[in-house]
Amino acid sequence: MAEMAEATFLDSNELVLNMGPQHPSTHGVLRVILKLDGERVLGADCVIGYLHRGVEKIGENRTYVQFSPYVDRMDYVASVSNGLGYCLAVEKLLDAEAPPRARVVRVILTELNRIASHLVWLGTHALDVGAISPVFYTFREREEILNIFEEYCGARLTTHAFRIGGLQYEAYEELAEDTLTFCDRFAKRIDEYERLLTSNRIWVSRLRDVGILKEEDCKRYGVTGPILRAAGVKWDIRKAMPYSGYEEYDFDIPTGTNADTYDRYLVRMEEMRQSIRILRQAAANIPDGPIMAKVPKVMKPPVGEVYVSIEAPKGELGYFIVSDGSTQPYRLRVRPPSFINLQALDHMVRGTLIADVVAVIGTIDIVLGEVDR
Numbered sequence: 001m002a003e004m005a006e007a008t009f010l011d012s013n014e015l016v017l018n019m020g021p022q023h024p025s026t027h028g029v030l031r032v033i034l035k036l037d038g039e040r041v042l043g044a045d046c047v048i049g050y051l052h053r054g055v056e057k058i059g060e061n062r063t064y065v066q067f068s069p070y071v072d073r074m075d076y077v078a079s080v081s082n083g084l085g086y087c088l089a090v091e092k093l094l095d096a097e098a099p100p101r102a103r104v105v106r107v108i109l110t111e112l113n114r115i116a117s118h119l120v121w122l123g124t125h126a127l128d129v130g131a132i133s134p135v136f137y138t139f140r141e142r143e144e145i146l147n148i149f150e151e152y153c154g155a156r157l158t159t160h161a162f163r164i165g166g167l168q169y170e171a172y173e174e175l176a177e178d179t180l181t182f183c184d185r186f187a188k189r190i191d192e193y194e195r196l197l198t199s200n201r202i203w204v205s206r207l208r209d210v211g212i213l214k215e216e217d218c219k220r221y222g223v224t225g226p227i228l229r230a231a232g233v234k235w236d237i238r239k240a241m242p243y244s245g246y247e248e249y250d251f252d253i254p255t256g257t258n259a260d261t262y263d264r265y266l267v268r269m270e271e272m273r274q275s276i277r278i279l280r281q282a283a284a285n286i287p288d289g290p291i292m293a294k295v296p297k298v299m300k301p302p303v304g305e306v307y308v309s310i311e312a313p314k315g316e317l318g319y320f321i322v323s324d325g326s327t328q329p330y331r332l333r334v335r336p337p338s339f340i341n342l343q344a345l346d347h348m349v350r351g352t353l354i355a356d357v358v359a360v361i362g363t364i365d366i367v368l369g370e371v372d373r
Contacts, residue, residue: 013037017354021050025128025358028368032345032357039353044346048339051372059332064090064164064299067329072158074336075370077120080113080149081312083162088243089308089319090164091293093301101289102166103245107282108179109152109161110244111275115186116145117313117365118268125265125362126197129206134196141189148178164299166292179283183276190272197265207262211348211360214259221344225315225337226271227364230256230263237311249278261363268365300327314338314365334373338366 015036020026029050035042055074059067071086072079084106091097098106119142123135146156153161153169161168197203213223215231228235236253238246254270256263301323309318315337322331341364348360 014042019357021047026361027124027366028371030342030361030366030368030371032361034349034354034357036354039355041349041352041354041357044349044357046342046345048342048368048371051368053369053373055373056332056334060329063327064301064329067332068162068164069158069160071334072160073369074334074373075117075312075314075317075338075367076158077367078113078117078313079157079159080109080161081117081310081317083160084110084244085308085310085312085317085319087162087164088310089306089321090299090301091295092306092308093304093321093323094164094295094299096165096293096295098166098244098293099290100245100287101171102291102293104282104286105167105171105175105291106162106244107246107249108175108279108286109149109159111278111282112145112148112179112182113159114313115272115275116142118272119145121268121313121362121365122193122265125359125365126203128358128362129203131197131200131203134193137189137193137196141186144182144185148175148182151175151178163292165295166290170291171286176283176286179279183279183283187273187276190269194269198269204262206355206359207260207265207363209258209260209262210352210356211261211264211363212259213344213348217344217347218259221347222340223315223344225312225341226264226267227315227341227344229254230267231259232257237309237316241309243308243310246278249281251277261359264363298327300325305331309335312337314367314370315341336370336373338364338368338370339373342366342371 017034019032021029021031031047033045071082074082119138123138126134149159150156215233218228218231232255234253234255251274254267256267303325305322307320309316318335320333321329324330349357
């Protein structure tokens with residue numbers, strides 16, 4: 001009898017279903033194994049690793065400078081943020097700091113990148129849920145940001161914008177003007193998105209009270225970024241542990257109350273507005289001066305280790321580097337927000353419907369290049 005009970009644990013009321021890795025709503029090669037009772041989700045297992053990137057091990061076999069472009073390929077939707085975090089970590093090892101002009105330009109490019117990342121999230125998330133129009137609007141504005149990136153460094157997607165010690169290139173003459181023009185135009189466009197979605201009864205019914213992840217669960221899973229802030233936690237590394245001069249900018253940390261998918265939507269929408277505030281302050285006050293600190297051409301940081309994290313669009317992005325005094329990192333590890341946040345998926349989808357799984361994956365905002373590294 002014991003053997004029979006063990007053999008029939010998956011009874012006729014339960015079904016195991018593979019969602020992905022080719023499913024368009026998994027936003028990459030993510031495989032989710034769903035355990036279902038009808039359409040009700042009993043549990044979910046995430047299977048990752050289909051990209052086989054090995055970025056961290058590559059970093060241990062390249063010089064500090066050679067590895068710099070590789071990080072752009074992790075979260076390729078927010079490559080500028082990836083580069084900033086890595087440069088700050090190596091600069092801390094070298095005990096160097098980027099000049100004031102470089103810090104301001106870094107903030108401008110990083111905040112533009114935050115908006116671009118959120119626009120990809122909003123367009124694809126809405127598309128997953130069934131709203132077709134927003135993706136056309138959001139990618140229209142994203143093109144304007146990519147045009148600024150292209151004018152600055154020639155790249156649009158894997159934007160290698162920074163150098164260890166400062167900037168890759170001097171800011172072009174119209175950077176401040178282009179940034180302010182974009183801010184003026186984009187502020188109205190956010191209102192347009194909200195008119196399409198925020199009070200849309202289909203959108204609200206698909207998102208509200210779905211994928212709830214309360215504050216204590218966020219902390220238990222190590223979840224950061226908009227998901228944590230939607231749970232009511234005012235935690236933003238730009239405020240808590242300022243870098244690149246963020247302490248000089250006036251902006252707010254938006255938070256939610258219900259910790260559901262709808263709150264995460266509202267938080268990200270407000271984050272884009274706050275990025276506009278930061279961009280206007282930075283573009284109006286770009287100081288003169290050099291764009292590179294005095295760093296050695298052959299970089300051999302002293303023996304030691306550092307961990308530096310930044311507030312990337314998806315959450316806390318951290319770099320842990322161990323130096324043995326050579327030109328290559330002895331150990332290099334990345335704390336990617338997509339990877340950490342994804343482990344909360346099982347908790348968020350239990351008790352929901354299959355259709356809600358799509359909405360929850362969208363609200364986590366993952367990029368598999370960062371998950372698999």
